[in-house]
Amino acid sequence: MTRSMQRVAEAVADDPAGCAALTVTGLAERTGTSEATVVRTARLLGYPGYRDLRLALAGLAAHQQSGRSPSVTADISVDDPLPDVVAKLARDEQQTLADTAATLDTAALAAAVSAAATARRIDIYGVGASSLVGLDLAQKLLRIGLIAHAHTDPHLAVTNAVQLRTGDVAVAITHSGSTGDVIEPLRAAFERGATTIAITGRADGPVTQYADHVLTTSTSRESELRPAAMSSRTGQLLVVDCLFIGVAQRTYASAAPALAASYEALAHRHSPRHTR
Numbered sequence: 053m054t055r056s057m058q059r060v061a062e063a064v065a066d067d068p069a070g071c072a073a074l075t076v077t078g079l080a081e082r083t084g085t086s087e088a089t090v091v092r093t094a095r096l097l098g099y100p101g102y103r104d105l106r107l108a109l110a111g112l113a114a115h116q117q118s119g120r121s122p123s124v125t126a127d128i129s130v131d132d133p134l135p136d137v138v139a140k141l142a143r144d145e146q147q148t149l150a151d152t153a154a155t156l157d158t159a160a161l162a163a164a165v166s167a168a169a170t171a172r173r174i175d176i177y178g179v180g181a182s183s184l185v186g187l188d189l190a191q192k193l194l195r196i197g198l199i200a201h202a203h204t205d206p207h208l209a210v211t212n213a214v215q216l217r218t219g220d221v222a223v224a225i226t227h228s229g230s231t232g233d234v235i236e237p238l239r240a241a242f243e244r245g246a247t248t249i250a251i252t253g254r255a256d257g258p259v260t261q262y263a264d265h266v267l268t269t270s271t272s273r274e275s276e277l278r279p280a281a282m283s284s285r286t287g288q289l290l291v292v293d294c295l296f297i298g299v300a301q302r303t304y305a306s307a308a309p310a311l312a313a314s315y316e317a318l319a320h321r322h323s324p325r326h327t328r
Contacts, residue, residue, distance in 0.1 A: 152286075176225065216240075229258060231259070
């Protein structure tokens with residue numbers, strides 16, 4: 053941080069309630085800085101803009117005034133006993149799975165399965181936590197003999213997407229449905245005739261403009277202000293597993309031998325160690 057940004061950060065840390073009541077101009081005047089400095093400080097602290105920082109400050113002030121412990125997530129506070137944390141997370145994830153299963157469009161899923169099962173090549177795009185889900189899908193498909201690649205580098209994702217054509221499949225994974233680094237390669241694949249699939253929590257998100265098939269996940273348990281993607285990732289993994297099992301069913305004649313071969317190739321790595 054520059055010195056002027058430090059003054060802004062110190063002001064919001066010392067008086068969150070007072071700063072939450074100020075406009076961006078008011079906070080700039082209070083700290084002897086500029087509106088641009090206030091906005092840059094908010095972004096450096098991890099917020100899209102000053103409005104989001106202001107909302108967070110208001111929430112922090114409310115917690116301080118009520119005497120309650122600050123929250124790590126919507127349901128878990130910093131002083132919750134670990135057994136309570138386990139129980140709350142298990143309950144939330146169970147509900148996410150149930151909500152996702154209840155709202156998943158099985159007709160769209162069946163169409164996505166058909167496209168993937170006969171694809172020459174499958175490209176998968178995701179960033180952040182969604183990239184981990186994409187890697188999981190890719191390694192599953194590879195184990196049953198399909199050509200699948202998960203791209204986590206936005207530049208490589210686009211350069212690979214422009215090589216796709218009719219008969220290929222592109223899968224975009226984005227909870228928000230508005231991640232530019234995921235939308236860009238999906239659009240490139242869509243424009244070149246590949247079958248495109250979006251796995252998203254927002255059925256009306258921008259990513260769906262370039263998706264032939266949209267598979268939605270539950271959004272009810274995920275807050276926009278969260279320390280990590282949790283319930284969104286759980287819903288994505290369920291959809292990915294459904295897609296994979298559907299493809300394995302459709303390609304069983306080739307998938308079963310491929311899966312057996314992969315187990316055999318790795319068997320020696322799982323042999324128990326002999327001790328004296």
